[in-house]
Each structure stands twice: as C-alpha cells, then as structure tokens.
Amino acid sequence: MSPLSLVWFRTDLRLADxxxxxxxxxxxxxxxxxxxxxPEEEAPWPPGGASRWWLHHSLGALAASLAELGSPLILRxxxxxxxxxxxxxxxxxxxxFWNRRYEPHVIERDTRIKTAxxxxxxxxxxxxxxxLHEPWTIANQSxxxxxxxxxxxxxxxxxxxxxxxxxxxxxxxxxxxxxSSLPLAALELEPKIPWHHxxxxxxxxxxxAAAERLETFLLTAEAAYPSDRDxxxxxxxxxxxxxxxxxxxxxxxxWHAVRRHAERTRTGLRAEVWRNSxxxxxxxxxxxxxxxxxxxxxxxxxxxxxxxxxxxWKKDPALLRAWQRGLTGYPIVDAGMRELWHTxxxxxxxxxxxxxxxxxDLLLSWREGAAWFWDTLVDADLAQxxxxxxxxxxxxxxxxxxxxxxxxxxxxxxxxxxxxxxRRWCPELARLPDAWLHKPWAAPADLLAHAGxxxxxxxPRPVVDHAAARKAALAALASIKE
DNA sequence: TTTTGAGTTGTTCGA
DNA sequence: GTCGAACAACTCAAA
Numbered sequence: 050m051s052p053l054s055l056v057w058f059r060t061d062l063r064l065a066d067x068x069x070x071x072x073x074x075x076x077x078x079x080x081x082x083x084x085x086x087x088p089e090e091e092a093p094w095p096p097g098g099a100s101r102w103w104l105h106h107s108l109g110a111l112a113a114s115l116a117e118l119g120s121p122l123i124l125r126x127x128x129x130x131x132x133x134x135x136x137x138x139x140x141x142x143x144x145x146f147w148n149r150r151y152e153p154h155v156i157e158r159d160t161r162i163k164t165a166x167x168x169x170x171x172x173x174x175x176x177x178x179x180x181l182h183e184p185w186t187i188a189n190q191s192x193x194x195x196x197x198x199x200x201x202x203x204x205x206x207x208x209x210x211x212x213x214x215x216x217x218x219x220x221x222x223x224x225x226x227x228x229s230s231l232p233l234a235a236l237e238l239e240p241k242i243p244w245h246h247x248x249x250x251x252x253x254x255x256x257x258a259a260a261e262r263l264e265t266f267l268l269t270a271e272a273a274y275p276s277d278r279d280x281x282x283x284x285x286x287x288x289x290x291x292x293x294x295x296x297x298x299x300x301x302x303x304w305h306a307v308r309r310h311a312e313r314t315r316t317g318l319r320a321e322v323w324r325n326s327x328x329x330x331x332x333x334x335x336x337x338x339x340x341x342x343x344x345x346x347x348x349x350x351x352x353x354x355x356x357x358x359x360x361x362w363k364k365d366p367a368l369l370r371a372w373q374r375g376l377t378g379y380p381i382v383d384a385g386m387r388e389l390w391h392t393x394x395x396x397x398x399x400x401x402x403x404x405x406x407x408x409x410d411l412l413l414s415w416r417e418g419a420a421w422f423w424d425t426l427v428d429a430d431l432a433q434x435x436x437x438x439x440x441x442x443x444x445x446x447x448x449x450x451x452x453x454x455x456x457x458x459x460x461x462x463x464x465x466x467x468x469x470x471x472r473r474w475c476p477e478l479a480r481l482p483d484a485w486l487h488k489p490w491a492a493p494a495d496l497l498a499h500a501g502x503x504x505x506x507x508x509p510r511p512v513v514d515h516a517a518a519r520k521a522a523l524a525a526l527a528s529i530k531e
Numbered sequence: 532t533t534t535t536g537a538g539t540t541g542t543t544c545g546a
Numbered sequence: 547g548t549c550g551a552a553c554a555a556c557t558c559a560a561a
Contacts, residue, residue, distance in 0.1 A: 189558065197557050199538060279540075334539080354556095401540065440539090452553045453541045460541090519542085523553090530554080 052078040053140055053224050054172070057085070057133065057147035058122075061178040061296035062107045063256040064114055066214035068176035069146040074218045081140060081224055082115055084108060085133070086126045086236045090158055094349065094431055097424035099393040100294075102245050103254050105238035107295050110255025112233070120221035123230040130162045137169055139228045144172035148296070151184060151339050152431045153346030181211060181300050181336050184343035194344035196353075196446040201340070202333040206324050214302045247391035252291065252427060259292035263303060266328075267310040275327045281385070281396035282469040287328065288394070290428035293335065300332050338436035341446055349435050350416070352444035359529050360444070362414035371512050372407055373421055375474070378511035380487050381461035382406045384474035391474075393427035398464050404441035405455035410518040412525060415442035443526070451526045454519050461487035477507050 054073035061067055073080045088095040096104065112122040125132045133145060145166055150159065159175070166173045177183055182205055188194060195201035239245065266287040270277065277285025292298050311323030323329070345353055352358060371377050375386035385399035395403065400422075407418045415438040422438075423429045439445025443453075465471055468486040472479040478489060480500035485492035490504060490511055497504065504510050 191558090195558080197538065200558055203559095330539085398540075405541095447538075447557085449540080450554070452543095455540095456542060526554095 052076070052144070053142040054078060054080050054144040054146060055133070055136060055140070055142045056080060056082045057145060058082055058111065059084075059147060059296075060150060060294065061148040061299075062111045063259075063297050063299070064111075064118075064217035065256065065260075066178070066299050066302050067148065067217075068178055068215060069148045069174075070218065071215045072174060072176065073144070073146050074221065076144065079222045079224050080120065081123060081136075081142065081227070082111075082120060082221075083123045083125065083133075083136060084111075085129050086124070086238070087129050087132075090129060092154070094152070094154070094423065097426070097429055098240055098244075099248065099425050099427045100429050101238040102240065102248050102393070103252070103291055103295060103427045105233065105236070106252075106254035107297060108236075108238075109233055110257065110297075114256060115221065118218060118221040120223045121227045121230060123228060124233060124236060126231060126236055129158070130165055133162065133166060134169060136228060137166075140224055143170050144174075145170060146172075146174050146176070148178035149175045151180070151343050153342065153349070156343075178299055179296055180339055181205065181304060181332070182208065184340040187340060194340060195337075196341075198334065198337050198447050201337050202330065205333065205336065211301055211304055214299070214305055248393045248427060251392040251394065254291070254295070254297065256297045259289065259297040262289060262292065263287065263298060263306055267306060271307075271310065271326070271328055278327070279398045279464050281388075281399050282465050282467060282473075286397065290430075290433075291394070291426075294428050294430045300336065303332055304329065334436075335433060338430075338432040342432040342435055345446075348439065348445070349431055352442070353439060353446055354444045354448070356529050357442070357444035360414075361412070361525050361528060363412045365411070365413065368411050368512060369413055369417055371509070372403075372411060372413070372418075376509050376512075377406065378490065378509040379406065379457040379461075379515075380471045380475050380478055380489065381457050381465060384465075384471045387474040389422075389425050393425060395426075396470075398460075399470075400437065401441060402455050402457055402460045404438060406457055408438075408442045409454045409522040410457075410513050410515060412518075412522060415439060415444070452523065454522055456515060456519075458488045458515070475508070478502065 054076055056070050056073045064070060115122050136142070163173055163175065187201065187205060189200065195204065270285055274285065277283050289298065293300065307326050307329050308323050342348060372386065375383035375390065377383055381399065382403050385395050385403045389395040404418055407413050408415050419434050419438040422434055436445060440448050443449055443451050461471065468483050471486055478486060481489055481492060481502065482496065485496060489497065489502060489508060502508055
C-alpha cells in the first residue's frame with residue numbers, strides 16, 4: 050500500500066492557502082481529507098445553532114470542491130482521537146496533518162491528540178492557517194503580550210513581509226479504496242425546526258463565495274470603508290466575518306489581496322501605504338483578539354480586569370428576554386437584535402450599541418450578551434466575541450473608558466440618519482417621520498396615531514430611561530473602584 | 532531611569 | 547448651534 054496522509058479539516062474549510070493540505074500534497078503521495086463532528090469536545094463553548102447551519106453548508110461546499118479534484122471528504126462523528134485512530138487503522142495512513150486552532154480548550158484537546166497520534170504514526174504535523182502571526186511571536190519590549198491595540202498592530206506591521214498565500218492543489222490522489230463516510234445530513238447540523246430561511250437568504254457559505262465577497266468588497270466598498278463602515282443602512286462592510294471564522298478564507302489571503310488591490314489602483318502612492326488600510330486594521334483587531342485569548346485563556350468567561358469580578362450585575366430574565374427579542378423600546382437596539390435573529394449577523398456599529406445597552410443601561414452581565422451572540426451569530430468566534438464584549442463592558446484589554454456609555458438615540462440619529470435600517474427591521478415604526486424614529490416615546494400623540502403606532506401595544510415603551518440608567522451605570526462603576 | 536503623551540468606535544454640560 | 551473640557555486608570559513606548 051502506498052503511503053497516505055490524513056488531512057484533518059477543522060476551521061480551515063478551504064483548499065487555497067491551506068498549509069496542512071499543501072504539506073500533505075507535497076509529500077507526493079495519496080491524501081485523504083477528513084472532517085470529524087465532535088461538538089461536545091468544544092465545551093464549554095459548543096457551537097450554536099447559527100454556526101452549525103453555516104458549518105453544514107460550508108462542509109457541503111468543501112466536499113463539492115474536493116470532488117472536482119477527484120477526492121472524497123470523509124465525514125465522521127464522535128470523539129476526535131478514537132475516530133482518527135480508527136481511520137489510521139482502516140486506511141494504513143502514515144501521516145496526519147492539520148491546521149492549528151488557538152482557543153484554550155481546543156489547544157488542550159489538540160495537544161493530547163497530537164501526543165497520542167505520535168505513538169501511532171511517524172508523521173504528525175500542525176500548521177498555522179488562521180493567523181497572520183503566531184501569538185507567541187508578538188511581544189512588547191518586556192517580552193509580555195500587548196494589551197493595547199495600537200502598539201500591538203504597529204509591532205505586527207513592522208514584522209517581515211508575510212509569505213504569499215499557498216496555491217490550491219491542482220489535483221488530489223485519493224486512496225485506492227476510501228473508508229466509509231457519513232452523509233452530510235447525518236451530522237444533523239441543520240436545525241430540526243426550520244428557522245433558518247433568513248440565514249439562507251443572507252449568506253452563501255463556502256470558499257468560492259468568500260473569495261467573491263472579498264473581491265466585490267475591494268472593488269466597490271473598500272475606498273469608502275473608513276466612513277461607510279459605521280452605517281448599518283449601507284453595504285459599507287465586507288461581511289467576511291463568518292467566512293474568516295470557518296477558514297473559508299484566511300487573513301494572509303486578505304492581506305495580500307488588499308496589497309494587490311492597492312497596487313493596481315493607486316500606483317502613484319508610496320509603496321507601503323496600503324498597510325494603513327482601515328480595513329486591514331480590522332483584520333488586525335481580529336488578530337489581536339486571538340492573541341489576547343491565547344495569552345489570557347481565562348478571559349472567555351472571566352473579566353481580564355480583576356476589579357470587575359465584584360461588579361454588581363443584575364439578574365433579570367424579563368429584561369434579558371426583551372433585549373434578545375428586540376423589544377427594548379429603543380429602535381436602533383431592537384433593529385440590531387432583530388437583524389441578528391433573522392440573519393445570524395449584526396452590523397458592527399449596532400453590535401456596539403446593543404452591547405452597551407445590555408451592560409450599561411440594563412446592567413446585565415456581558416456574559417449573558419456573549420452567550421446570546423454565541424448562539425445566534427453565524428460568525429460566532431470565541432476570541433472576537435470575548436474581546437468585543439469585554440471591550441463594551443469596560444473590563445477587557447484596551448477597554449472602552451467607563452464613562453463611554455452609548456446613547457441609543459444619538460447613535461441612531463448619527464449612524465442611521467435616514468432611518469432606513471430601523472424601518473427595515475422594525476417595520477411597525479416605518480411610518481414615523483425621521484425626527485421621531487429613534488425616539489418614538491417622545492413623538493406627539495397625533496403623529497403616533499397617524500403612523501399607526503400604539504406605544505405599549507404595537508411597539509414597546511422604553512424598558513429603562515436612558516438618562517437614569519446612565520447615572521446608575523456610573524454609580525455601579527464607581528462602586529468597584531480601588 | 533523617569534517622565535510624558537497617546538490610546539477604535541462617546542456623552543454631557545456649560546460657556 | 548457650536549465648542550472645549552471633563553469624565554479614570556492603566557499600558558506602552560518614545561524622549
């Protein structure tokens with residue numbers, strides 16, 4: 050039997066710039082791609098319903114791409130290590146390659162698996178497919194991890210040029226007889242109750258769709274990104290986050306695509322100006338979040354700043370539910386929460402507003418918000434979710450200053466000035482004039498009646514008064530000082 | 532070694 | 547209406 054390499058796919062569901070796949074193909078022997086569904090091993094963060102919906106379609110796309118190269122994708126379900134060992138026995142493979150993940154609980158699992166597999170076969174190797182730099186290679190002058198973004202990113206930008214992305218293999222030599230595979234449907238990734246129509250309307254998972262989305266963004270939106278990125282009513286952002294999370298595209302590919310785009314469109318500019326791209330900076334924030342979670346592994350569940358362990362968070366299931374369902378009475382918050390529920394995604398600006406509202410106005414713990422986002426986002430990513438929520442709550446690295454409490458009315462008027470976003474997701478407010486759209490409780494009675502709105506019936510009254518809630522939040526923050 | 536200035540995403544208040 | 551100041555504490559790096 051000729052040598053065979055297993056390639057264990059995880060959150061790297063692409064053929065291009067995939068170092069593990071590339072290494073397997075480079076051996077010049079046969080290759081067997083494998084995906085193992087083991088959600089219980091992701092505890093305490095098993096993927097939520099929206100993530101699993103995305104995974105279903107991404108695996109389908111990967112299997113189709115592999116089929117074009119003449120290779121199957123072997124799907125299995127069950128504990129990863131015994132499943133890999135069974136596959137080694139069944140196929141006689143002598144090598145296992147995969148791309149690393151960096152979540153603390155996954156590192157622990159993968160380390161065990163790597164040690165055990167090295168007892169079984171001579172070649173077990175892992176690679177970096179999901180970060181620009183390994184977390185242990187970026188440190189400040191004291192040798193410690195950065196906790197402020199700007200010096201972190203300055204340092205990363207100054208490092209030597211990143212290697213060009215690896216090509217996708219032109220063909221694959223599968224084993225003479227492939228081991229058995231479950232049908233995709235057997236993984237039961239799609240919801241049993243069909244609530245996912247909104248996801249299907251909004252998204253096209255898969256490597257090809259990811260590449261197309263990046264290219265379209267660079268051609269149509271990148272130039273206006275610095276200003277349009279804050280407007281939820283425009284298509285100002287790349288919407289690459291779920292593709293990046295599942296590794297349908299990698300940050301190195303984005304990096305080089307931005308560079309090539311700059312070179313073909315702004316030839317007159319200084320050579321390295323493209324590195325200052327505001328869009329690339331967002332890739333930098335993604336990188337920063339992964340490095341932070343790697344270096345501070347407890348922060349997925351605990352605040353980085355210890356003083357916040359004593360913060361007097363409230364418990365209020367009714368308020369939490371109002372926030373989750375988009376029934377807080379603050380239109381920009383409700384629009385965001387409904388967009389999330391319907392499409393599995395929320396615009397970044399609105400994520401900040403909704404998060405600030407939960408932790409500062411409702412005084413509910415950022416953990417409750419993180420858990421809800423985890424379950425409902427198609428781009429749910431432990432590092433980014435943790436960074437984002439701790440930033441909003443003020444308890445993380447490079448956190449928002451405690452006094453930065455978003456005013457949902459001001460934010461709505463500033464970033465959804467025409468009200469198109471609120472009208473789309475809160476249609477019961479659609480006939481209210483712009484001047485009152487972000488504060489319907491303040492609208493004159495005759496205007497409300499004319500717009501067909503009965504506060505408390507067709508649309509909720511505000512669940513809290515923002516001015517009073519702001520004072521309460523500042524008092525709560527003062528209580529944990531020293 | 533010590534000091535100093537700057538740091539994703541804001542709001543309110545008073546002149 | 548517009549504008550600047552105030553709203554902590556801490557990290558990081560340049561001077």
